[in-house]
């Protein structure tokens with residue numbers, strides 16, 4: 001039975017299967033793990049997959065191929081789909097579209113303001129990425145403090161550690177400054193405490209003191225975090241106020257020999273300034289999972305022996321991919337069926353009326369049935 005029928009049925013309308021059509025949802029990029037959730041989803045929605053780049057998508061949108069679609073699931077992690085859902089693209093989305101659901105925590109590729117103006121809710125999967133991303137941060141921290149990447153390179157080149165390699169540093173008793181104590185920041189705080197580190201954090205808004213106590217995290221001013229940290233971990237989302245949050249002026253204030261770790265988004269750090277700080281010795285090493293112009297990586301980082309570099313692998317595990325896909329599908333279903341906005345990153349006051357989300361068929365406008373806002 002489909003959901004519109006059950007909604008209508010519950011309101012006493014006498015609806016047959018023939019009267020009812022399922023709303024359509026466009027999937028950009030494949031769902032590789034969430035087989036069970038997809039099966040369930042297809043009972044209620046028509047699923048269409050689109051493969052192709054931004055131009056293909058715009059061409060199809062202009063031709064009206066996706067008119068009447070209710071939602072888009074946007075796999076922005078897929079390299080072919082990592083283009084921007086910018087103002088121009090949003091302007092081509094059909095009037096029926098009420099949701100863009102993203103299987104990622106970071107939604108910097110989507111012009112959320114433009115979506116809000118068109119009444120389109122945007123959801124992410126922030127809740128399920130924390131553990132895998134925090135594990136990645138710990139790997140980078142350890143790698144940097146102990147020079148493990150350098151050790152691996154030396155070994156692969158047929159040498160051994162005592163042939164010119166500097167000794168590393170223990171994690172215990174080092175001060176880690178977490179820039180952004182959200183879900184990922186908290187997961188890092190927990191792990192850093194287990195390693196015996198002192199945990200400081202900076203947020204625009206200080207978290208509740210009970211949360212601070214739970215995570216052993218002490219709130220400090222941004223300047224203090226820059227000045228007193230042995231390791232700085234970047235965990236804030238990318239937006240216009242966090243772009244180049246760390247640049248030459250900030251490196252200047254840091255301890256000489258500081259370690260920089262970034263598992264959030266590349267453009268939060270001015271990469272050229274980071275390379276200069278590495279070259280001058282101000283920054284002893286950098287552990288980076290994200291890059292300012294990824295997948296392109298600054299030459300100065302690539303050739304730097306004291307950098308540990310990963311190709312954006314923070315959530316690149318089978319388990320977390322499954323959790324992200326499942327949550328993305330659930331976010332879509334819950335909003336379209338129940339108006340639930342649990343993982344929304346923007347505010348939409350009124351959900352679009354149900355009838356505008358139908359691909360065709362039954363004229364339910366007479367029934368004045370709308371989704372809960």
Ligand SMILES: O=CC(=O)O
Pocket residue numbers: 103104105106107129314315
């Ligand atoms: O980078 C990964 C994410 O945003 O989830």
